[in-house]
Amino acid sequence: xxxxxxxxxxxxxxxxxxxxxxxxxxxxxxxxxxxxxxxxxxxxxxxxxxxxxxxxxxxxxxxxxxxxxxxxxxxxxxxxxxxxxxxxxxxxxxxxxxxxxxxxxxxxxxx
Numbered sequence: 001x002x003x004x005x006x007x008x009x010x011x012x013x014x015x016x017x018x019x020x021x022x023x024x025x026x027x028x029x030x031x032x033x034x035x036x037x038x039x040x041x042x043x044x045x046x047x048x049x050x051x052x053x054x055x056x057x058x059x060x061x062x063x064x065x066x067x068x069x070x071x072x073x074x075x076x077x078x079x080x081x082x083x084x085x086x087x088x089x090x091x092x093x094x095x096x097x098x099x100x101x102x103x104x105x106x107x108x109x110x111x
Contacts, residue, residue: 015038019035020035020056022065023059028064029067031034031060031064032060032067035060036060061080064101065103073106
């Protein structure tokens with residue numbers, strides 16, 4: 001098969017499914033490794049509302065936080081900071097503030 005659907009399924013859909021499966025299996029570090037490279041394409045290529053696609057980003061963020069490694073926490077922070085830029089807002093939403101609070105709690109318990 002050829003075409004847009006095949007391309008999106010191969011480049012985004014399959015890795016997205018794998019990352020979500022890893023997340024629900026509790027392999028958060030692996031989920032971060034799988035989801036991070038495809039997240040920029042999720043908003044661009046997957047059809048649906050921003051709210052529907054935001055669920056994938058929330059799974060990615062939860063994977064980063066639950067993994068708890070400094071590198072994964074840095075990825076989460078970068079994602080949240082990029083949301084400010086993309087939405088042209090100065091302050092994080094209440095949901096994003098909760099993610100940041102969780103990240104800081106994880107960071108403080110490690111250090």
